[in-house]
Structures are given as structure tokens and as C-alpha cells.
Amino acid sequence: MIRDRHLLTPRFSIFSHLWAVMRRSGPFLFLITLLAIPLLQPLFSRQISCGFDTTFHLWRSVQADALLKEGIFYSRWAPQMAHGYGYPLFLFQSPLTAWGTAVFHQFGLSWPVALN
Structure with a gap:
């Protein structure tokens, strides 16, 4: 010791x-x-923040949410864009932020709170 x-x-x-x-x-x-x-x-806040591309981020997140609900975890194609014809959005844009917002929305947050 x-x-x-x-x-x-x-x-x-x-x-x-x-x-x-x-x-x-x-x-x-x-x-x-x-x-x-x-x-x-x-x-x-419960309002969407003011930005020139906030609505585009919201639309990407809605697309990612629809894809996640269908069980598609990585899709290059956004099927509901371009008036239902689809658009290769995630081929040109990184889907990570859209996935994050979609996951927050699936946990129960409203779209504005999840997007902010």
C-alpha cells in the first residue's frame, strides 16, 4: 500500500x-x-420565418415526409413536384435538411415549428 x-x-x-x-x-x-x-x-414561434426560399424548404420537407411515410428513405425523385409529374429534386439538392424537418414533423411538431 x-x-x-x-x-x-x-x-x-x-x-x-x-x-x-x-x-x-x-x-x-x-x-x-x-x-x-x-x-x-x-x-x-408558430409562424414560418421570413425568407426568400422558405417555401421551397417547406415543399422539400413535405416531399421528404411523404417519401418517409411510404418507407422510401433515400429517393432521388420527388413524385409530387411539377404538378404531379415528379422532379429529380434530391438528385440536385441534398435531402438531409428536408429529412430532419420531416422527422421533427413526424414526432408531432407542426410544419412551421419543425421548419424553423
């Missing part, structure tokens, strides 16, 4: 350093968080 355990432990611990930094910057982080709340409020 080792009597001098304090010789085995390092004098500088990264956790003690991080704790000291957090204690010093606590009021600053609180102030940043307090100022960020009004800036993030529009993202949690």
Missing part, C-alpha cells in the same frame, strides 16, 4: 482549470445567454 498518494496525483488537473475558468466567466456566460433568448425567440 502506498502511503504517499499525493505524489501519484498530478498537481495540475484539467478539470480544476476548467472549473476556475467557468467561475470567472460565469456572469459573462449568463449575460450572453440572457441576450440570446430574444434572438432565438422567432425560431420557436
Whole structure:
């Protein structure tokens, strides 16, 4: 059994350093968080955010939601676009953001909240 355990432990611990930094910057982080709340409020509203391409993102998400409900996880073809003729949308656009919005919608969020 080792009597001098304090010789085995390092004098500088990264956790003690991080704790000291957090204690010093606590009021600053609180102030940043307090100022960020009004800036993030529009993202949690029930209205679609104002943007020049927001309706296109919504339509892509609706297409991805319809494809996911049919069990198609990666489709290059959006069957309901172009007045029902279909369009190779996901061949040219990455479907990851549309899938994310569609998954949030399938969890029960409304379209504007899921899209924001």
C-alpha cells in the first residue's frame, strides 16, 4: 500500500482549470445567454420565418415526409413536384435538411415549428 498518494496525483488537473475558468466567466456566460433568448425567440414561434426560399424548404420537407411515410428513405425523385409529374429534386439538392424537418414533423411538431 502506498502511503504517499499525493505524489501519484498530478498537481495540475484539467478539470480544476476548467472549473476556475467557468467561475470567472460565469456572469459573462449568463449575460450572453440572457441576450440570446430574444434572438432565438422567432425560431420557436408558430409562424414560418421570413425568407426568400422558405417555401421551397417547406415543399422539400413535405416531399421528404411523404417519401418517409411510404418507407422510401433515400429517393432521388420527388413524385409530387411539377404538378404531379415528379422532379429529380434530391438528385440536385441534398435531402438531409428536408429529412430532419420531416422527422421533427413526424414526432408531432407542426410544419412551421419543425421548419424553423
